[in-house]
Amino acid sequence: MAISDVRPVVDGGRFPAKRVLGDVLTVSAIVCADGHDELRAQVLHRTGAGAWTPAPMLRGLDGRWSAEVALTELGVHHVAVEAWVDDVATWERTIARKRAAGQPTHLDEQSLERATGEPRRKHLVSSPALQVVVGDRLAGCSSWYEFFPRSTVDGTIRHGTLREAIDRLGYVAGLGFDVVYLPPIHPIGHTHRKGPDNALVAGAEDVGSPWAIGDETGGHDAVHPQLGTVDDVRALASAAREHGLELALDLAFQCSPDHPWVREHPEWFTIRADGSIAHAENPPKRYDDIVPLNFDSDDWPALWHALADVVRHWRAQGVRVFRVDNPHTKPFAFWEWLIAEMQHEDPSVVFLAEAFAAPPVMHHLAKVGFSQSYTHFPWQHTPWQLREYFEHLVHGEASDYLRANSWPQTPDILTEELQQGARSVFVCRLVLAATLSASYGVYGPAFETMAHRPRPGAEEYGGNEKYELRTWDLATASLTGEMTTLNRIRHRMRALQHDRSLVFHHCDNDRIVVFSKTAPHRVLGASDEDASDDPVLVVVTTDHWTTQAGTVRLDLSALGPGPWDDYEVVDLFGGGRYRWSGADNVVILTPDAPAHVFQLRPLAGGPQA
């Protein structure tokens, strides 16, 4: 009797798998035994300190046994698999087969009688228990909108406030986003403050980078005096929720040289040979406006607890979503501890890892607990790159621990593709981000106004909001329609609310990328009445200057229709509906209509599956 390959599993059980509230978890395993006995297997499931609940497993054609478990509680769940020989069923089968063959069964009936009186779980074996962390639904699927609260003043260059940011919420909610994310809102250091476009010397009026955190008025638990107060943050979080939005704050665990901790806790920093505190550097680059925390300091427990208290402080103001700046420059062990601690206190807390690091580092951050991870999506341009990259992200175990959150741009990233400024580029990158991964985000209003002027020679915005105040003319924002449409499609089509079913399809035109998603097996939950379980097929051109046509060859096994079936594809994004047939169908994309987001459904009036 043997149980092996129990899933979901991450690193042999070292880390928990991830799901969200309302998911149906499929637990599966290879169960096998010598001989020809009747086998039974079940999943045992419990949450927290609850009792084990069994769910019978069924054997599939491939010998893999599985059972489904509805995840109706946030927090840490435990699952294990048990299997045994059912002697009674074995004898019953023996007797039935012999009777069918007209053979005597007297002795077998006596054996059945004896087996019925004995313990029924012969050769019982159990797998080790595995963990599954069930997070808020937002952790699994969310659309993010980032803006700088100090640049919310219309028409004139003046330092904005959190109160003005509240006024901006209606606009963001109108676009259909789920999360509104603000860069750091704390006091900004003066020492070595950066000037416009990352200039080494700032002028007297320059506002500095919000990521250079802390001055004499306070550090990570304070609010920049020109933005407002902690009370304003509470009001902002509350107002966001009234708009159906969650407020996300930035956790950038680093300090300006003026941060109170530099004076109060010099032991939390790296001390150089001359007794001074080391600034950040990655030679030959120097970051004089930042001093990194030393997570290995002798006093590390006090530092770690102080950082946890920072998170607790903002949670107390109603914030439960955090975008974590550069987590890959802090120890994995710190994040594993911090996230577990915070989710123990409130399992609905969400952490997004902003790391654009090597894949092993990205994956490890996800394993140690981050709810979501930024991706290298901005640099995947061709259909081949997109396919390789996203297949890698959802392949094998990765889909059990890493949840992609794809951004076309950020304040730090303006790719050469976007610098072209073509409307089609913006539209296509938006469609790809919003459909390739269940979570995505944009840095606005730069995105919807199609800002595309770079700092010369860099993949960054010129006149970057990171270093100066900006004003945006939202009235002329030209992509708000597309954003609103896409967010509505994402809310309606369950297929787009997860990444596990992502399949790429062949197109004979290698400038066109084609992929599909199907709805998860079954989803529990309330607000799903308007949702559709139909498959979604996305077709996007990567040529933004000329018309591209091609024949798509669909892997129908991923989608439902048979090879000779007719079906309807409804373009939820660009409009129009078409009758398609079988695997091979023609698509035509132009710079004006560069993307389809098709809902696949049976022909109206035709035979239903």
Added chain:
Amino acid sequence: MAISDVRPVVDGGRFPAKRVLGDVLTVSAIVCADGHDELRAQVLHRTGAGAWTPAPMLRGLDGRWSAEVALTELGVHHVAVEAWVDDVATWERTIARKRAAGQPTHLDEQSLERATGEPRRKHLVSSPALQVVVGDRLAGCSSWYEFFPRSTVDGTIRHGTLREAIDRLGYVAGLGFDVVYLPPIHPIGHTHRKGPDNALVAGAEDVGSPWAIGDETGGHDAVHPQLGTVDDVRALASAAREHGLELALDLAFQCSPDHPWVREHPEWFTIRADGSIAHAENPPKRYDDIVPLNFDSDDWPALWHALADVVRHWRAQGVRVFRVDNPHTKPFAFWEWLIAEMQHEDPSVVFLAEAFAAPPVMHHLAKVGFSQSYTHFPWQHTPWQLREYFEHLVHGEASDYLRANSWPQTPDILTEELQQGARSVFVCRLVLAATLSASYGVYGPAFETMAHRPRPGAEEYGGNEKYELRTWDLATASLTGEMTTLNRIRHRMRALQHDRSLVFHHCDNDRIVVFSKTAPHRVLGASDEDASDDPVLVVVTTDHWTTQAGTVRLDLSALGPGPWDDYEVVDLFGGGRYRWSGADNVVILTPDAPAHVFQLRPLAGGPQA
């Protein structure tokens, strides 16, 4: 600091990986850390109770670190991975980069000095230790020839002897095989003995099935009186070795009703309600000539030890290769214990699992310790089936624990394809078996004489040697040339001596199967002077009646030549040499020349790689 995905690993370390003596083991892992420090990693390796020996690991482009370990001892090896931050190297790099940029380095030099005085392995982490079982080279690669020793008499029907089997060894060795395997050589029961072609009633002269083991003269440690004595077995094993062959015996752990254990140890069998001993059955089928052992009997420790003593008994006669009959009807735990015990006593012992069971059972038997496994090769006929089946066998972890041993036929298996009797079928199945898996076997002389008369309606031989004496006219055996050639190719081409590098290639004619193997990275060992490390490309038709031509599209990344390179393919099997170019080349196969086994090499006189 984190180490993950250490390879080779089987079921997260629950079972050992397998290698053979002389292999170079690549141990690899994902090693990553926060920040930008210089990392170091090493493999620790030890055998048995030996000391840990370190081998430095290098990082590949994909972030995977690896080191190679030469396996020069049989038995259980242990490997683990360690990684740490090298502070000294980090400071040296910092100083070098600053110097290159003309920046001051005074403080960094002081830090370097301080780091040099401190322990050099900061943030040291270790993986759990993993096991690798190193077996005899025969376990990794061997060609088997099975014959019934009682059917070794030429020209007349008379019961042969082990002495006559010795006379047959020169013939087998001449064909180039490595292992000569004999079906059970023990006394055969009388009760319910089977007659010719599995008839329920035997005549007085019928010899019975060798798998119905035991009569009043002895059981598993005895020799059938008409075959000879235990001394003859010793002589046979010794004579085989002189011919460069290993003798393999059959371990069929079941009894005839006349086996001594039935009287002496009725507690080792299943007792029915009426007090009688249960015969084997799989309703509605009955096997009255066999009583199965009850491995779960209350007295199981004594039974298990008695079976281990059977193996010890034959090992004492010079036998170290065993073909195990139907292991899937005995507990996994028994095999795991038995094989570990026997290999602890002699790590060169080889066990071949004869199970044609569901894949999970086949795989689990391999995991618990079997050195080799029969495969479902006989039923994979089309190029698609062959590809799917063998890719599954070498995919992922499987190649670390399961070693395929493919047979075109056995005394129990004569597929409809072979029943056609076409010479091309025999040739193609032989080529496929001998090249798809590093180990293969044939049931001879039935194979080389192309015996193909079935028992009507069955996939079995008619006039089966299992139930009656046969005589074979070896002088007319028509496939001995092909067998000799193939075994010579297998000995010469290192690429064919393992399965890990198996790659299937596309052919636009779907009746033609194309696959390649390349030599392992490096192999230690003595008798390799005549061996070649060149890639081998096998091209076989599955149409045995007409000519088939097609264009092969090679995956050149698996083979060496560049897309515009010319190279030579030398047909080691059918003869002939051709100049090929790039990926696409034409092949033509006919019923008379249905297979190529190409050696790929640079053009004579042309530029060498």
